[in-house]
Amino acid sequence: MLKRLSSYAFVLMGLILFNSCKKEYESIQSIDEKKLADYFAKNNIAAVKDPKGTGFYYQIVTPGTGELFMNTDSVLYTVTLKSLLNGTTYYTTPASGNLANRVGYTSLLQVAAADPTKSRGPISASLSSISTAIRALKPGGSAKVFLPSYLAFGNNGEASIGVPSNDILEITISTLPGKSQAALDDSRILAFLASKGITNAVKDATGLYYVVTQAGTGTEQIDFTSLLTINYTGRLLDGTVFDSNNAGTFVTNLLRPTAERAGIIPGWQVLTKFRKGTKVRLIIPSIQAYGNNVENNIIWENTPLDFDIEILEVAN
Missing domain, CATH: 3.10.50.40 (Chitinase A; domain 3)
Known part of the structure; x- marks a missing residue:
């Protein structure tokens, strides 16, 4: 009988607690x-x-x-x-x-x-x-x-x-009025170029824009597997610097990342157009950068990027 009463008391206490939480x-x-x-x-x-x-x-x-x-x-x-x-x-x-x-x-x-x-x-x-x-x-x-x-x-x-x-x-x-990220990126980049007074930017087939500030003199052809030593500074279009290495120590190829290896953003593959010694500014639409992802707690979704790049060495 005592055990039965204890069971009833336990159930009653549970109901009271449940109803109390429900009321809250x-x-x-x-x-x-x-x-x-x-x-x-x-x-x-x-x-x-x-x-x-x-x-x-x-x-x-x-x-x-x-x-x-x-x-x-x-x-x-x-x-x-x-x-x-x-x-x-x-x-x-x-x-x-x-x-x-x-x-x-x-x-x-x-x-x-x-x-x-x-x-x-x-x-x-x-x-x-x-x-x-x-x-x-x-x-x-x-x-x-x-x-x-x-x-x-x-x-x-x-x-x-x-x-x-x-x-x-x-x-x-x-x-936003449009549904094309590429078109929106392009309008943002054109507005950026106009605000900076940049009139000599060249539009690549991928949608990015580049300005060569120093022509390279190297003879080595650059391809996706070439090892490049470069200096670079990456900025948002508002001028915020999110990454840089200007110590001549950054070495990379131009391959895209996979599960097995690190890689570069698609926009950097335009560097195959250039030679050792080139200094170039790249204004890259988000679809050629990090797309709908976020990076380093600074680069937000669908953000165009602005890079200054100098190609120091090329090794094939």
């Missing part, structure tokens, strides 16, 4: 809902509730033009995450690049860690609200998503970008 969870939902309602009323925002009833809201800021995005469409876009309550910005897509994906795969973001020594990676929440908002837009359109904390980072927050516990997010999504 429900209270977070109701608290967030009230904060959102107050915010909408105060700011005269006519937000639309997620049609699936998950709990987030969105507002179309500008509808865009053309046809509504479908899940299978490619989309170029930017995102800003900030606190609805205090306006703190936690993440914004840098102006030097943009995000790009199929609409159905836009739920994950890659963000810079608060600690720059840590690598960037997908944040630990599935922000399906982003793809929902994009599907309500046409190219060039923008929207805001109002995401309650329990659908964002919850009680744990997200330390990598500084989001505290139970913070409601305002997410601004802006889609």
Whole structure:
């Protein structure tokens, strides 16, 4: 009889704890809902509730033009995450690049860690609200998503970008008018060249631009397997230096990386056009650089790059 009572007591305690947790969870939902309602009323925002009833809201800021995005469409876009309550910005897509994906795969973001020594990676929440908002837009359109904390980072927050516990997010999504990353990169590079007064850049068939500042005098033909000793400095288009080696110690071939070996970005393969002694500036579109990936916690997705390169030695 004592054992049976102990079992009943254990079950009863479990039910009490479960209901207590359930009430706490429900209270977070109701608290967030009230904060959102107050915010909408105060700011005269006519937000639309997620049609699936998950709990987030969105507002179309500008509808865009053309046809509504479908899940299978490619989309170029930017995102800003900030606190609805205090306006703190936690993440914004840098102006030097943009995000790009199929609409159905836009739920994950890659963000810079608060600690720059840590690598960037997908944040630990599935922000399906982003793809929902994009599907309500046409190219060039923008929207805001109002995401309650329990659908964002919850009680744990997200330390990598500084989001505290139970913070409601305002997410601004802006889609770009075009769907071609190559065309967007080209327009960015042309604007960069114009801003620098560079009028003698040559466009390669791959889409990159180069300016020879010193012609080489070497006789060795360069191919992908040649060993090149080079000096180089790599910059973003805003002038930020992300890598350099000007000590005459960097040696590389022009092969692409594989699982077994390191390699260079595709844009560097244009060096086969030149000879020992050449000094050349390369302005490389993102599709010939790191594409939709991130590198060194500095180079963001779809970012064109600017290199100064000097070919010191060539060995075949």
